[in-house]
Amino acid sequence: MKKQARKTRQPNHPMRWRFVLGFWAVCACLLLVRAVDLQVIQHDFLAHQGDIRNLRVEPLAAHRGVIRDRAGKPLAVSTPVVTLWVNPREAMEHQDQWGRLAGNPVIDPKAFARKVRRHESREFIYLERGLAPEAAKTVLNLNVPGVYSLTEYRRYYPAGEVASHVVGFTNIDDQGQEGIELSMEDHLSGHSGRKKVVRDLLGRVIQDIEVLEPAEPGEDVTLSIDLRLQYLAYRELLGAVQKFKAKGGSAVVLDVRTGEVLAMVNQPAYNPNNRGNLDTGALRNRAVTDLFEPGSTMKPFTVAAALEMGMVTPSTTINTHPGTLRVGSKTIRDHRDYGVIDITTVLTKSSNVGTSKLALAMDPLALPGYLERFGFGQSTHIAFPGESNGLLPLRSKWRDVERAALSYGYGLSVSAVQLAQAYAVIANDGVKVPLTLKKVDGLPQGEQVIGKGTARQLVQMLETVVSRVGTARRAQVPGYQVAGKTGTVHKVMAGGYADDNYIGLFAGLAPATDPRIVTVVVIDDPGGKAYYGGLVAAPAFSNIMGGVLRSLHVPPDKPDGLLAGGPDAEDRS
Numbered sequence: 001m002k003k004q005a006r007k008t009r010q011p012n013h014p015m016r017w018r019f020v021l022g023f024w025a026v027c028a029c030l031l032l033v034r035a036v037d038l039q040v041i042q043h044d045f046l047a048h049q050g051d052i053r054n055l056r057v058e059p060l061a062a063h064r065g066v067i068r069d070r071a072g073k074p075l076a077v078s079t080p081v082v083t084l085w086v087n088p089r090e091a092m093e094h095q096d097q098w099g100r101l102a103g104n105p106v107i108d109p110k111a112f113a114r115k116v117r118r119h120e121s122r123e124f125i126y127l128e129r130g131l132a133p134e135a136a137k138t139v140l141n142l143n144v145p146g147v148y149s150l151t152e153y154r155r156y157y158p159a160g161e162v163a164s165h166v167v168g169f170t171n172i173d174d175q176g177q178e179g180i181e182l183s184m185e186d187h188l189s190g191h192s193g194r195k196k197v198v199r200d201l202l203g204r205v206i207q208d209i210e211v212l213e214p215a216e217p218g219e220d221v222t223l224s225i226d227l228r229l230q231y232l233a234y235r236e237l238l239g240a241v242q243k244f245k246a247k248g249g250s251a252v253v254l255d256v257r258t259g260e261v262l263a264m265v266n267q268p269a270y271n272p273n274n275r276g277n278l279d280t281g282a283l284r285n286r287a288v289t290d291l292f293e294p295g296s297t298m299k300p301f302t303v304a305a306a307l308e309m310g311m312v313t314p315s316t317t318i319n320t321h322p323g324t325l326r327v328g329s330k331t332i333r334d335h336r337d338y339g340v341i342d343i344t345t346v347l348t349k350s351s352n353v354g355t356s357k358l359a360l361a362m363d364p365l366a367l368p369g370y371l372e373r374f375g376f377g378q379s380t381h382i383a384f385p386g387e388s389n390g391l392l393p394l395r396s397k398w399r400d401v402e403r404a405a406l407s408y409g410y411g412l413s414v415s416a417v418q419l420a421q422a423y424a425v426i427a428n429d430g431v432k433v434p435l436t437l438k439k440v441d442g443l444p445q446g447e448q449v450i451g452k453g454t455a456r457q458l459v460q461m462l463e464t465v466v467s468r469v470g471t472a473r474r475a476q477v478p479g480y481q482v483a484g485k486t487g488t489v490h491k492v493m494a495g496g497y498a499d500d501n502y503i504g505l506f507a508g509l510a511p512a513t514d515p516r517i518v519t520v521v522v523i524d525d526p527g528g529k530a531y532y533g534g535l536v537a538a539p540a541f542s543n544i545m546g547g548v549l550r551s552l553h554v555p556p557d558k559p560d561g562l563l564a565g566g567p568d569a570e571d572r573s
Contacts (some may be wrong), residue, residue, distance in 0.1 A: 055198055057212065061152050062190030064174055065218030067167055067181070069227040070260075070439045075167050076181065078153040078174070082136035084127040088116045091146030100142040106131065107139050116146075129172055130154045155181075159227060161269040162234045165285040166225055166261075166437065168385075169272040178283060180221065180437065182385050190218035222439045224260035229253055232547040233263040237521070240540040241267045244504075245527030250287040251540065252420040253548055254518045256509065258440050259424070259433035261382070262517075262548070264288075264417070289386045291413035292522070295487035295533070296471075297507045298371075298409030299347055300426065300458055302355045305370035306343070307454045311361065314344045314461055320353040328401045332356050348464040350471050350486065352408045359407035364398045367406055373449045374422040375432060376414055382435045390414045409487060420520040423484075423507045426462075427515035430455035459483045463512050475506055475538035477546040479556035483515075484508020484541070486533035491525060501525050506537035510545050511557040519545050 067076035084107070091098075101109040107127060119125050127139075129152065136149055155170045157163070168179020175189065176182035193215035237251045246267075253263035270282040284290065306312045323337035334353050338345065346354035359367050372378070377392025391413040393402075405411045414422075417435065425432045431446035462483035466472045471486045487505035490497040504523040509515045521537040521544065530536055 055196060057194055057196055058150055060193035060211070060213070060215040061150075061174075062192045062215040063217040064153060064155065064170070064190060065188040065220045067184075067188070068220065068222050069225045069230070070223065070262075071226065071228075072222070073227045074158050075163050075223065075225070075227070077156050077158070079156050080133075080151055081130045081154045082133050082149050083129040083152045084131065084136060084139055084147060084149055086112075086116060086125055086127050087123050087146045087148070088119045088125060089121070089123055089146075091116045091144070092120050094145035097145055100144050101139075104139060104142065106135050155272075157272045159230070160273060161271045162265070163225065163227070163230055164270055164272045165266045165283075165287070166223070166230075166264050167272070169275070178385065179285065180223065180384075183383055184221050187221060188218040191216040224255075224258075224262060224437055224439045225264070226262045226551075228551055229263040229548050230265065232551070233544050234265040234269075236540045236543045236547075237265050237267055238269075240521070240523055240536060244523060244530060244536045246523050246525055246536070247527075248286060248524040249540075250290070250416040250520075250522045250524075251544060252287050252416050252520045253544065254420050254424050254435070256424040256427040256515055256518050257433070257443055259421075259435045259444055260440060261417075261435060261437050263544075264437075285384065285386070286524075287416040287522075288382065288384045289388050289415070290524075291388050291390055291415055292503050292524075293410050293412065293489045293492065294414050294419055295409040295489035295503075295505060296350045296352075297419060297485045297487035297505050297533075298412075299350065299355045299407070300462060300485055301371055301374055301422065302358055302367060302407040303343060303347060303461070304426070304450055304454055304458055305362065305367050306358045307457060308370070308450050309362065309366065312343050312358070314457055315342050317342050318346065318354050318357055320346075320351050320357075323353065325353045325356055325404070327356065327360070327404050328399065330401045330404075332404055344461045344464055347461050347485065348467070348470045350465075355407040356404035359403045360400060362403075364403060365396075367403065368392065368394055368398075370450075371406075371412070373432075374425055375418060376412060376422065380417055380421050380435045382417060382437060384437065387417075388415050390418050409489065416520050416522050419505075419507055420518050423509060423520065424518045425449050426455050426458050427509040427518050428455075459509070459512055459515065462508075466508065471532075471534045472506060472508070472538045474534060475508055475541050475545075477510060477542055477549065479558055480510045480546070480549055480554075481512035481558045482508055482510045482542075482545065483512040486538060488531065488533045502531040504531055504533040504536040506533050506541045508541055508545065510549060511554060513557040516552070516554055517545065517548055519548070 064078045066074055068074055101107050101112055140149055153174055166179055168181035169177055170181050171177050176185040194212040196210050233251045237249050241249045249267045251265050255262055264287050266286040268282040270278055317340050319340045320338045323334045325332040332352050334351050338349055338351055371392055377390050379387055379389050402411055421435055429452040430448055430450040432449045433444045433446040464470050465485055466475050466482045475482055475484055484507055489503050491501040491503055507520045509518045519541055521541045523536040526536050
């Protein structure tokens, strides 16, 4: 059998090539269809998506209103600062770039890494706020992906601690926390806006697209405070507190006709521009918030009530012998036996026995009612945060000892600003005007509290207190007639009155012939042997009042400028 030769099957090359060519033709068609889809059908969608990745909506910070003194000098201004923030989602995609932060003095690399990883699901967290532009640039120039900046405002206080208790301060979000910054927040704050911007791949703003919502700046506020007088009062109060080693103090200066507060200072104070290691006790505006028993500074109002009711005249005599008065189980004492003296001398010598006898001769509810008229036990409506109303008991029944104590300033509590307002009533011919920390135009409508004649009699009587035979010879002001009253009280401590802790006071007005200014000085707990109001508060009053009158160009009404006291002068009250 003949073997046939085996034939070898040849590959079908034309079929393979047709398959390959067909496959690539299909791919080309798919690519063409996709290209048409991307370039034509989905063009707008894709363009929008690209814009989204570069467009950002950012806040437009509102410029906070300026706080000025009555002459237009700035007390609080806003300066632009840079705030750094990071998009953690974006930053996590570029962890290899974090090393650029090494050695940067503003952002610690380790802290940055911890913060980003802790908030990796978020798109916005703060890194550092309120940086100076130069400091912010040291970070932004590193071009770390996900790190951006925005402009905010930081508050600056040119007068520093001198006006801190009045002006207050804002927090890091530029919201008022104390003082005028808090009470006038709605006026000062304004409203933030929004804008659309384009950022490049490094996060830099390369184009402002549009303002979606414009920022509305806050309103400026003009205060009644005169910065010149504020500095003067601050310096003199600080000097008195340091000299007498006191724990603190307050001083208030009022325009008696307008009710404007021209100066208000306290010790201890604080610097609102640097609140690190701040003692929170220093934040209090003691002149408005802190209460104390007014002591002998209350005696003019007891005498005013007696004059108004027609019980006495300035020359009516009263027997204070033997210098003590037994009321119930208590004994009321004077510094010495003044014997038979007139009502004017009751104030001149600050007789506790004299005012006690006047109060006990009145209807039991009469004196508290008159004190209420003067504004004691109620707000001055000065619109300052944390203002204390004081305490004036309005009982239906009063014990004799309570009535007597009220006559010389025990058994009630007042603030320095309340006491100043009450003395302004005497200085303003018996008219009480509302107090204000905002500059006013014109004379406000007032309330007649006591008769004009009574008020003028009181002023003349109080002039004797500042004479060489009164308790406040150190309150004299060269060239001006001064009227006022000293006060010295035991501090109320836990369990009752302290034996060796006092508050020294002086409240006065000038020029006595045509009163313009009232000033109250409070020295809290002087540390030395000197603690009487005539010794610790009266000299500060003299320096403040003299400086105020000269600064305001008030004409002198006492050209002889008597200063010295005589051997009969007393500083105790």
